[in-house]
Amino acid sequence: MEKPVNNRAWFLVLPVLVLVAFSAVIPLMTVVNYSVQDTFGNNEFFWNGIGWFKDVLESDRVHAALGRQLLFSGIILAIEIPLGIFIALNMPKRGFWASLCLVLMALPLLIPWNVVGTIWQVFGRVDIGLLGHTLAALGFDYNYVNDPIDAWATIIVMDVWHWTSLVALLCYAGLQSIPDAYYQAARIDQASRWGVFRFIELPKMSGVLLIAVLLRFMDSFMIYTEPFVVTGGGPGNATTFLSIDLVKMAIGQFDLGPAAAFSLIYFLVILLISWVFYTVMTAQREVP
C-alpha cells in the first residue's frame, strides 16, 4: 500500500531537524571554515584555498594511518563475520538457555568503551593479567607495549571479544525467522548439514548479515577509545588508526587547518559508505 503524500508531515520532523542541525551542521561548518584558512595565532585567519586538502592527501602520515585502518577493518571483518555466523548456528533455539546466552553475549556490548580498553589492558599485562601471565608462563615472549605484532593481536582479540556478539545476535534473529517447515522439507530431501546451511540458513540470514557487515565496517573504521586506552596508538605509530591520528592532530597539536581538511575527507569516505548502506537497506525493504 502506497503511503499518502502529505507535506505537513514536515512539522513533525521539524524538531529533529532543528536539533540535528544544531549538533551537526553548525560544527561541520566550523570544520569547513578551518579547512580553507590558515592562522599565525591571535585569531587572525587568512584564505588558504585547497592547500590543506592537498597536504593531507599527499601526507605520508595520513596514508600510513589509512593503510593501518583498512588492514584493521579487513581483519576484523574476516574474523568476526564467520565466527558470528558459527556462534549463531550453535545457539540454543528457545527456552531459558537461549535467554541466558542472549544476555551474557550482549554483556560486552554494554560496557563503556574505555572500560573495554581497561579490561584488556589489565588482562594482557604480563605481571598482573591472566592472559599475559599465562602466555608468559607458557614461554611466549608476549608484550603488547613494546611489540607491534603483540599490540595488533591484543587489539584484534579485544575487538573480536567486544563485537562478535553483535554479528551473532543479528544472525540469530535472522535464523529465528526461518519456519520449521523449511527444516522438515530439508530432512525429507535428506539434505546434508552443509546443504541446509547453504540453501536455507544463509539466504535467510543475508539481510541481517549485510547490516552486520556494514555496521562492523563503519564502527571499526571509526574506532578510537579502545585502542587508545590499550596502546595509546603505539608502539611508535603501529596502532595509530585514523581517529586516533585525527584527535592527535586536532587536540594534541592544535593543527586546525590540516585536521579540518582531514576530517572532511574522512567524513566524505564515511558518507560514501553510508550511502551504499542506505541504498542496500532500502532496496532490501522494497523487495521483501
Place this chain on the structure above:
Amino acid sequence: MAVAREDRRWGSAVVMTIYLMFLLLPIYWLVNMSFKTNAEITGAFSLWPTDPTLRNYRVILTDPSWYMGYVNSLTYVVMNTAISLAVALPAAYAFSRYRFLGDRHLFFWLLSNRMAPPAVFALPFFQLYSAVGLFDTHIAVALAHCLFNVPLAVWILEGFMSGVPREIDETAYIDGYSFPEFFVRIFTPLIASGIGVAAFFCFMFSWVELLLSRTLTSVNAKPIAATMTRTVSASGLDWGVLAAAGVLTIVPGALVIWFVRNYIAKGFALGRV
C-alpha cells in the same frame, strides 16, 4: 540419525561454553581484581581473591570525586534519552506514515549522522559549546550525544511503527480522535516495546561513549569514564579501585539488558529484522 542429532547438540553446547568462557573471562578478571588488595594484585598471582576486601568499593562510594562521576554520567545519559525520544517520536511517525518533499534525502542525512566519526566533531563541539557558555554542563553532553542517538531513535522507532497497520490510525481519526489524542492514547501503547528498545539503545550508546563526553567536560560534569582514564594515566596506580570503578560501570547495562533481551538484535539492526 537421532544419534547424529544428539551429537550435534552436545557439539553446540561445547561451542557455546567455550565462547561464553572467552566472553566472561576478562570480565571475571576485572571483578576478581576489584575484590583484592593492591598488595595482592601486584604481589601474588592468584585466580581468586585469597583475602577478599570491599575496600576498593568503599573508596569509590565515599569519595565524591569518584561517585559524582557516576551521577554525572547518569544525569546526561537520562537527559539525552529523554530529548532523543521526545523529538524522535513525531519524526518517526512522519517517516513511517507519509511521503513528503525530500523525505528520502532527509532520512539518509539522519543516518549519515549516526555514521559520523565522533573524532571529526570533537573540536568543533568544544568550540561551539564554549561559545554559547555550555561547556562543562550536563546538557552540553546530552545535546552532543543527540548527534548519533536521535538518528538511531528515529530509525528504530520507524521500524517498529511500520509494523503497526495504518488502518488503526484511520479508524481512530474516523472515530473523532484528534492527532495528539490519538498519538498519546492509542498509538504510544501500541509501540511501547519499540519505545523501550529505542530508550535502551539511546541509554546504552550515550553510556559507552567517551570521546565527546570527555572533550566537553572538565570538572562539574565529568563522566565516570573520564575519571577512570585520569587514574590510568596518573602515576602510582590504584589497580583495585580502577577495577572496582570498571565493574560499577558494567552494572547499569547488565541490569537493564534482561528486559530487552528479545529485542536486542532488532535494535542493532536499526529496527529492521
